[in-house]
Amino acid sequence: MDPRSEVVIRQQHALTGRVLFINAPADQLIDQLDANIDATVWTWNYADHQYHSKMQHNSHFAVELPAQPFDQAVIFVPKSKVLLEYVLHQVISHFAIDQQIFLVGEKKGGVERAAKQLKNYGKTFKLDSARHCQMWQAALEHNIDAKPLEDWVKNYTIETDEFSLEICALPGVFSQDHLDVGTAVLLPYLKQVKSGTLADFGCGAGVLSCYLAKINDKNIIHALDVDAFALKSTELSFERNHLDRSRLHLHAVTGIEDAPTQLDAVISNPPFHQGIHTNYAASENLCQTAKSHLKTRGELWIVANRFLNYASIIEQQFGQAQIKADQNGFKVIYACTSQYTVKEPQ
Known part of the structure; x- marks a missing residue:
């Protein structure tokens, strides 16, 4: 299993309801989540989408957020800083005040830099650090308007x-x-x-x-x-x-x-x-x-x-x-x- 997914499993007690997993890797994470977590995957990687679809996960392959409402979002940090900014904007423009956003990523993949980007939208703290990865959590403190693609x-x-x-x-x-x-x-x-x-x-x-x-x-x-x-x-x-x-x-x-x-x-x-x-x-x-x-x-x-x-x-x-x-x-x-x-x- 991807080490980032292992960290999410360690902290899944913080997750509940309709949870959107963004850029989630093709592994067993979704199958190992607690029953109280209703998971949807949003990915722009077709190979990952094919895997999740084959495993009968609810997977959305697109450049924009799925239309349905979510309670929380877990973002697997992408390589590109500007892509993360886009993803954060997509999520935050659709979420309400106090909704929870989580970031997970490898230390060498820029997760600490990503956490600084997340701080622009709410109080952020480190939830876990293991497997050379980190997981961060934030509660939204303000809304932003959606911008067209x-x-x-x-x-x-x-x-x-x-x-x-x-x-x-x-x-x-x-x-x-x-x-x-x-x-x-x-x-x-x-x-x-x-x-x-x-x-x-x-x-x-x-x-x-x-x-x-x-x-x-x-x-x-x-x-x-x-x-x-x-x-x-x-x-x-x-x-x-x-x-x-x-x-x-x-x-x-x-x-x-x-x-x-x-x-x-x-x-x-x-x-x-x-x-x-x-x-x-x-x-x-x-x-x-x-x-x-x-x-x-x-x-x-x-x-x-x-x-x-x-x-x-x-x-x-x-x-x-x-x-x-x-x-x-x-x-x-x-x-x-x-x-x-x-x-x-x-």
Whole structure:
């Protein structure tokens, strides 16, 4: 069991009634709660949602709070400070004075910093400290008005040789307020991607999806991500750039195995973090199994840190892997289900 969940179990005597567990991990916590706790999970992680649904927990996968009333909330502290601020705002704008909010998180994951954020809304004290984790409790002392989702969006502009793109990113989304280096290295090569039905795996704020849709109005984009905030951000970016929404198909996925088949290309700046921890499983699985989702002469284009050995994994599956760029600490890797050469960008 996740050590944060163990701390919650230790302190479950403080919980009662309809309790909303926010960002709860995929473990046995909900099943081990006392009978007087009516638990609902709110998560933006699709893999966690799939687990909770499979276990017949009441799970809500979305970027906004479930509509029903709650007596208490337990927030598992997310990595992003601005995402926590959004979550706190969601909860507090729906809760009444004196309702209880709990925070639980790892010490190295910023739980003490999170507790300082919580102090803005009420008297806060440490309830427990164990398993390298802490649990904090606060009673609300004042209300706040709800803000629309659009007020939480950060916008930035990307200039390419062909056009400008306006990117919309919600709290917690990768590279929320600027273009990351890896994507910047990959962008010049997207003009060479085979047109047709394309998948953007780990779509984030939608930079690749929007570029691929903008550069060829015949491209159909399947945007895939585990994160509800990323999927919503991609949708907002698509709309901000006045792209035809019918050409965008959003997919909540746990990995590339959930992607459509018969794709002309898979393009990715693959994720390698899960919360505060590094996790290469989804990226390595992409390299190992993307071929099964591609048509004949279908293409895989990825960008990854130079130190990652993805090219050899891809070569084992495709028979070849070309390094199209190696700059600024990143490699652009290309492979095709039928070997033929692609010209370098001028």
